[in-house]
Amino acid sequence: MSEREDLGLEDSPLSDFLGFELLLSEQDRDLLGSVRSFMTREVEPVINDYWTRAEFPHELVPGIAKLGIAGLAYDGPGCPGRGALVDGMVAMELARVDPSMSTFMGVHGGLAMGSIHLCGSDEQRERWLPAMARMELIGAFGLTEPDVGSAISAGLATSARRDGDEWVLNGEKKWIGNAAFADLVVIWARDEEDKQVKGFVVEKDAVGMTFDKQEDKIALRVVQNAEIHLHDVRVPEANRLQKAESFRSTADVLRVTRMGVAWQAVGCARGAYEHALRYTKERQQFGRPIASFQMVQDLLVKMLMNVTAATAMNVRGSQLQDAGLLADEHASLCKAHATVRMREAVGWAREVLGGNGILLEHHVGRFVADAEAIYSYEGTREINTLIVGRAITGESAFV
Structure with a gap:
């Protein structure tokens, strides 16, 4: 055994x-x-x-x-x-x-x-x-806009105006995953009256909501991102998320899903590492597998160290989440750390495969490309470091 x-x-x-x-x-x-x-x-x-x-x-x-x-x-x-x-x-x-x-x-x-x-x-x-x-209805999440990403809390421009028992939404969203085929889209918009951000569940056939699929991506190409155009889209008050009264509600959602992205980063790194490891056992050079070469083993172990360290941090973050103790800075630390370690690991995997690393048949190239999207969405490394920096210093460096 x-x-x-x-x-x-x-x-x-x-x-x-x-x-x-x-x-x-x-x-x-x-x-x-x-x-x-x-x-x-x-x-x-x-x-x-x-x-x-x-x-x-x-x-x-x-x-x-x-x-x-x-x-x-x-x-x-x-x-x-x-x-x-x-x-x-x-x-x-x-x-x-x-x-x-x-x-x-x-x-x-x-x-x-x-x-x-x-x-x-x-x-x-x-x-x-x-x-x-049951996945009978597929959802999307409309927050990011064409002219604002990291500064969305202050710069969100999509508007919501109350009109009797309905709300009228106007604006643009961009990079919205699943939007090209989703049944329900959660749209975050700023109330024209109180200037607070509110959430609305908009059904796919809503009049005035149109989609343009985003083409020519070099990462996460299977994900169907779309730009959403909202022109006088009427949404019943019954579809306004009743407990969402400010951007703080949006941040509550992003805190827990940011941990999910940290785990995705570990998965991306793991996939690249495992394909690289298998490749080194099969690829022969100078009459023996390249897995027997010192420099190759060094790269493999560095990948494994990154994967293991990021997994350990994420485990603790998820334990805090299960205990109801996860704070913004905890999720941000996990996401920033996991994505940095992922980016290093997929690069080393690509290095191990040499020229074959850019061929899809060996999979590693796909992980290298997809890592670039995971590195940026749900908060860039810089934004997440500022969230953690504010927590440890007591000083906000946000502009």
């Missing part, structure tokens, strides 16, 4: 060197194994083709729905309520095979369902969450 079998890790990926999966209950480990099996069996063989064509594999959605992972951490109506740690590891497992599919689920099950779970009334949660958990 090998050492990994002694630890009960024979079914775990080689990137889980210290056995973090052992922190999960048996039930949660079984779920993680089911996700891993589905991604390996159904997604990995086809994802390069979809990535090349910048299309989304809609036929895989029913299989993902059967896994029961949408809104995994939430305890709202119809939601699994399994906790943040297993939710994070599932996001990591998805990204280990394809960061685009992890992003798709992060937008739907994290941002969209999270907005309704955290900011919706009991009636709204009952109305939308069960169908979203």
